[in-house]
Amino acid sequence: MTEVIDLKDIWVSYDDVSVLEAVDLTVEDKDFLAIIGPNGGGKSTLLKVILGLIKPDRGSVKLLGGNPKKTRKYVGYVPQYISSNLEFPINVWEVVLMGRLSHKGPFRSFNEEDKKAAEEALNTVGMLEFRDRQIGELSGGQKQRVFIARSLVTRPRLLILDEPSTGIDSRRQKEFYELLNRLKSEIAILMVTHDISALSVYVDKIACLNKQLHYHNSKEVSPEDLEATYQCPVELIAHGVPHRVLKLH
Secondary structure (H helix, E strand, O other): OOEEEEEEEEEEEEOOEEEEEEEEEEEEOOOEEEEEOOOOOOHHHHHHHHOOOOOOOEEEEEEOOEOHHHHHHHEEEEOOOOHHHOOOOOEHHHHHHHHHHHHOOOOOOOOHHHHHHHHHHHHHOOOHHHOOOEHHHOOHHHHHHHHHHHHHOOOOOEEEEEOOOOOOOHHHHHHHHHHHHHHOOOOEEEEEEOOOOOOOOOOOEEEEEEOEEEOOOOOOOOHHHHHHHHOOOOEEEEEOOOOEEEEEO
16 A cells, blocks of 8 residues: 555654654555544644644654655645634635645636536535535535535545534534545545544544554554543443444543
8 A cells, every 4th residue: 555644753842842752653545544632732733744834853754755845735634623714705616716726826717627626526525516605604514525625626645634523513523524434435534633432433543642642553542542642541431333432531
């Protein structure tokens, strides 16, 4: 299989305060990996390292086999949901087309290829019928689908999502994760979240991050890893059929 992310011995600190310590991580093509951990545990910093936005104090970073500053244009990124900017007068179609800007020169108009890619992306996430709807009129789950379409419009090899379920009610979260489950047959997905309970059915692998990364290339997470990550006792509960093991913080 092809490695889309390869991190070796990554260390990052801010003003002599350690944020990431000895992080090793490999993500293969068509993996669906969730990274969980507490707020302040280094999840956002890890994403910035992967995308080449932060240079680690030491360690090596390969994204899609090369320097992340050169290869990140082949990565779709969905940032954390922010409600404060959603009243901007722009419709769904225009939001998705904006995803093509990184692959176009300045002042160039959208061509037929751009429009076809936008239509395909909206169809993939089930939002084509909302193409003329103003973005602020959509529900939280619908907005996230549009943002995923915007990230898919460049036909990326890797999709990165930062706390994607924020702002989505529980009824729509299941639909959202089922969409990601379908997408993983085409591209690799890396999702960071602090929401443990939604993950067990859909993701292939889970890693725990709190400065150090606890990762065993599977979705089985030991109580010891979780206690080291959340720095508190963890209880195990059985959930679903077949039984899935979830941890309650």
